[in-house]
Amino acid sequence: MTALTVFRTVVDLGSFAAASRHLGLSPAAVSKNVSELEAHLSARLISRTTRRMSLTEAGAQYFECVTRILDDLHEADSALQAIQNTPTGLLRVSAPMTMTLVGLSDAIPEFLNRYPDMSLDLRLEDRRVNLVEEGVDIALRGSDNLEDSGLIARKLMRMDHVLCAASSYFEMHGLPTRPEDLVQHNCIQFSLSDHATEWTFHKAGRIRKVPVRGRYKVSSSLAVRDALRAGFGLSLIPRMYVAEDLASGRLCTALTDWSPNETSLYAVYPSRQYVLSKVRVFLDFLVEKLRSPTST
Structure with a gap:
């Protein structure tokens, strides 16, 4: 690339000395680049004497091709720079369904209105996608202990959990007063959780x-909430999913003097280097909307 640029500059400015000054290279370096290019091509490109220089026939033809190539590369560089610096294009995001519906989806129009040159493909799915294989730019993941996957993870918020059930369930089966009591209860299990079969306090x-058992295991937190509302059992569930139910008295808490394991929500993406502007602004938006005061 350097030799092509030197050759073009020599021809454009009409002399080796002018090209040397323009490129900030020594005259010897300019001459060496042109000579090495001619050796690579096995063709004389420039005829030069102590007084003047001129393009050969091969040099004139090669100059036209080089000019076109360098101009195309410059245009490509400029286009990529615009993508890097301006939020634009399609952003693919994978996110847990319940968390998104409860805590994020109503803010998405605000984000898209803020960045009119962007579009969003938001995939609500409770499985863990392979970002690289599936072409996903960002994935949101809730975890007690995020695995070392080689992805970059940014913590967004702490998801406080609460042990709760409908008052009708507690009236029929009693209120647990210590974690060990849970082995006697019908525990509704969120099957995709890191703590689906064992709850820690x-x-x-x-x-x-405490190892937990029950008659209902399901891969949706919304389904867990529906079963709680129906008085079918008790469960450990993110507080934000049942906040209205707790406030209204539809659901009641238990073991409030014990703290469950902390679960955090992370945004994961493939690389810290060369992060596209569209990815960066969405990450900042997530922090703005989701980050809890105690997140780090």
Whole structure:
């Protein structure tokens, strides 16, 4: 690339000395680049004497091709620079269905209105996608302990969990007063959770890990919430999913003096280097809308 640029500049300015000054190279370096290009092509491109220089026939033909190639490359560089610096184009995002519907989807029109040159393909799915294989730019993932996948992870918020059930369930089966009591209860399990079969509680430095069983295991937190509302059992569920139910008294909490394991929501994306502007602005938007005061 350097040799092509040097050759073009020599021809455009009409002398090796002028090209040397323009490119900030020594006269010897300019001459060496042209000579190496001629050796590579096995053709004389420029006839030069101590007084003047001129293009050969081969040189004139090659100059036209080189000029076209360099101009195309410059145009491609400019286009890519615009993509890097301006939020534009299609952004593909994978996100958990319940979290998105409860805490994010109503803000999406605001984001798209803020960046009119962008479009969004938001895929609501509770499976863990392969970002590279499936062409996903960003995925949102909730986890107690995010695996080391080689992806870049940005913590967005802490998702506080609460143990709860309908008052009718507690009236029929009793209120658990310690974590060990849960083995006697019908525990509704969110099957995609990192703690689907074992719930962990903390209190004053003590840790209790309780294996849980129940008649209903489901891969949707909304379905867990529906079963709680129906009085079918109790469950450990993110507080934000049942906040209105708790406020209205439709659901009631238990073991409030014990703290469940913390689950955090992360945005993961393939690389920290060369992050496209469309990815960067959506990450900033997620932080603006979702980050809790205690997130780091």
